[in-house]
Amino acid sequence: MKRITLIISLLLCSLVYTQAKEKVIEQPPFTVWSSDNIEIDKIVLSDTATVLYIKAFYRPKYWIKIASGSFLKSNKGETYTLRSGIGITPDKEFWMPESGEASFQLVFPPLPNDVTSIDFSEGNVPGSYQIFGIQLKGKKLPSLLLPKEAIIHKVDKNTSLPTPEIINGTATLKGKLIDYHPEMMTEFKVNLSEAMKGFSEGIPVKINTDGSFTVETPVMGTTPASIRLLGQSIKFFLAPGQTSEVIINLRELCHRQSRLHKNEKSSGEIVYINGPLAGIAQELNSNTLLNILSDTEKMMQEVGDMDSNAFKAYIMSKHSEAQSRIDQLPYSSATKQVLNIENDINATQALVMTASFLTQAKLQKKEITREQGQEYFSKLQKELSPDYFDTIKEFGSINTPQALLSEKYTYTIYLLTRMKDKLAKIFGTDKGTFFDAASAASIYQSIHDFTPLDEQQKAILATLPAVYQSVIEAENAELLKKIEANKKKTGFKINEAGEVSNEDLFASIIAKFRGKVVLVDFWATWCGPCRTANKAILPMKEELKEQDIVYVYLTGETSPLKIWENMIPDIHGEHFRVTDAQWKYLMSEFKISGVPTYIIVDRSGNISYKTTGFPGADTMKTELLKALDKK
The missing domain is CATH 2.60.40 (Immunoglobulin-like)
Incomplete structure (x- = not known):
């Protein structure tokens, strides 16, 4: 009996000793991080391991990943590599639950007792998680050293917003x-x-x-x-x-x-x-958030059963509420004026997008399908009364010079340019900051779409502020030089799709490249993301230039012929411009919802990869190498 008692006592002592060796740090303070997707809820230190209890916050049903090469770096400069994960497998996709919150643990080797702080790092991987200055010996962070230039400039409360010069x-x-x-x-x-x-x-x-x-x-x-x-x-x-x-x-x-x-x-x-x-x-x-369009998900829920007139009343009410909150802010008159302009901008944008918002609300409530969405949108547009947008007259600040001081004004110009004539009737004038900027923006964009100035545009340009004229004329001169230079460029080839049935069209296009891997890019000259992706992919194309890869670029008649001809010399590859009917067939056949869309065809003519939206050069390279049977 005494022997059993002694054994139990020894076991209890051993347990107490083990617990004494274990230190728990709840929500350790840190200095900075690279992402708010993961946070350290606690750290458990023992003689056998260092365990980080992680809370993850991310979009529901999307995944995050922790690299197996993750490590801790102590304030002494020593590194401790990740041993394992509990509730997560390193290098494997970790799918977030419906709540958008999850927990798991990361296990590292034990740390020496004299370590006072650590950094967590996934290493040199794209988008890696990094948390620096994690404190192990207390709740106090190192002193923050701000330079003497870090001062707060006070604004006279009665100062008005200045009129910006266009120079x-x-x-x-x-x-x-x-x-x-x-x-x-x-x-x-x-x-x-x-x-x-x-x-x-x-x-x-x-x-x-x-x-x-x-x-x-x-x-x-x-x-x-x-x-x-x-x-x-x-x-x-x-x-x-x-x-x-x-x-x-x-x-x-x-x-x-x-x-x-x-x-x-x-x-x-x-x-x-x-x-x-x-x-x-x-x-x-x-400034606290005052944008009436900031919480679109909540807005979709609130407007789901509204018609256009009820939606307009809803937006005007939201505008008034935001106006009242702005009036109560302890800011200068100048700052409040910027916020008031942005409030007018937000309300204007919402009214112009009435049909879009109400269609999206029906889609979110699953009362219509995506296939029915375009028809429903068109129906709503036609039902808007002739005077529906007259309310915009109350938002005259969007036609003042001070509107140029709002970061939201660029989107206003983009959205409302097509309504320029209608807005002239609403405001009773076609003069002012909005009309000048909208006219200049339309001309500037056409130049960036590889269309030099025509006589009509030159006449409009002559009526605009001198700065707009000089910038646009300089851009036009550069475009003309580029078009001339493009005539001498090689590396691209214009192909004809030929007289084939819609069913045989795609097979006919890629047939001449059989035995090679083909990257087919469905794109358009007017598609900004397409053009951005074409630039981003250049280093990859150079890196893989010795491989059996052909780059095929497919577009339709929505890409104007002259613009397309001027643009493609900078896009090396095989180019096809198909008819509207052929384009619509390809969109339907491959279930393409938008551009850019990419399809990779392997050596045997089979589709090995398809994605809408540019996935990044690294992903594209990986998929091309897979199709080449390269590891």
């Missing part, structure tokens, strides 16, 4: 990312909102190892700009001949995104801005 010049942007780690990213893009030029592809900005950056760019007057980092849009203004300085507090940005740490003490502002309209930009970055 050409070069703006300079400089700044720094505080708490930056080179593993997070090596560059970001600055997006400009220039109404005439349309949507910005973004200006790439290289980040120095200390987090600093600088870039110069031409602008047409004081221009809204933004940097999107870690899911947050940082707003500021650029102006000709001036320097804008943007100091971004990554620590605060990350903590405000965190679900586990967002209620902790603030470490300052997300951003500190110096330069043109700095105080207004500072207030805009502090």
Whole structure:
């Protein structure tokens, strides 16, 4: 009996000793991360392992993945490679549940007792998860070192929003990312909102190892700009001949995104801005969400049973509610004016898109099918009364120079250009900022669609502000040079589809390339994503140029012939422009819902891969190599 008691006592002592060796750190503080998709809920330290309890947050029924090469790096510089996952298999897709939240554990080797902080990293993989400065010895983070330039500019509450000049010049942007780690990213893009030029592809900005950056760019007057980092849009203004300085507090940005740490003490502002309209930009970055179109899912639920008139009343009510909230904000008159303009912009866009929103609401409620969607949309459009859009007259701010200071104005110009004549009747004039910008944008876009200025456009251009004229004339001169240069280019070939039945069309197109792998790109000259993808794929095409791969580009008659001929010399490959009937047949036969769509055909003539939307050069390369039987 004494022997049994002794054994039990020893076992209990052993258990107590083991528990004493185990340390649990609940929701350890961290400095910065690369993504808010995963957070560390707790860390369990023991003599045998270091276990990170992870909470994942992502879109329901989509997957995330943890790389098997993930590791911890201690403040001593030592690394500890991932041993295993519990509830997740490294390198395997982890599918999120309906809730969009999940939990799993990552097991690493034990850490020495003198380690005070660690970094978690997936290593050098695209879109990798990184969490830096995870504290193991307390809840206090290292002091945040802000430069002396990180100041908040106050705005006189009674200052009105200035009228921006439309002038050409070069703006300079400089700044720094505080708490930056080179593993997070090596560059970001600055997006400009220039109404005439349309949507910005973004200006790439290289980040120095200390987090600093600088870039110069031409602008047409004081221009809204933004940097999107870690899911947050940082707003500021650029102006000709001036320097804008943007100091971004990554620590605060990350903590405000965190679900586990967002209620902790603030470490300052997300951003500190110096330069043109700095105080207004500072207030805009502090602004709570006032966009009546921000929660479209909720809006779809609320408008699902409405007709067009009820929808208009709903939008006008939302506009009034947002107006009241803006009036109560503790901001300057100038900042409130920007927000009021954006409120008018949002309401205008919603009214113009009435049929789209009501159709989407029916689709979301599953009261109509996708096949019925286009017919339902057309029916709604026809039912709109002749005076339906007259309400837009209340939103006259969209035709003022100050509207150019809203980052949303570019989309307004894009959306409303086709309604220019109708808006002239509504506003009682065809003069003003909107009409000038819309006319210039239409001409500018046609040049970017490889169509040089014609006489009618030249006549319209002569009536527009001098800056619009000079920028468009310079773009037109460059296009004319490019068209002449393209006449001498090789590497592309125009093919005829031939007199074949619709059923035999695709087989006939790829037949001459049998024995090779064929990448078929269904595209259009007017498709921005198609053209962006064509540029993004160039390095891959160069890398695989010695392989048996043929690039076939298929388009239809919606791509105007002259534009198509001017554009394709820069797209090396085999080109086909089929008839409307042939295009519609191919869309139906291959169940193609939009462009770009890609089909890979293997050496035997079988389809090995199909996707709508550019999947990225890496994915495309992987699928091509699979079709080539390369590992």
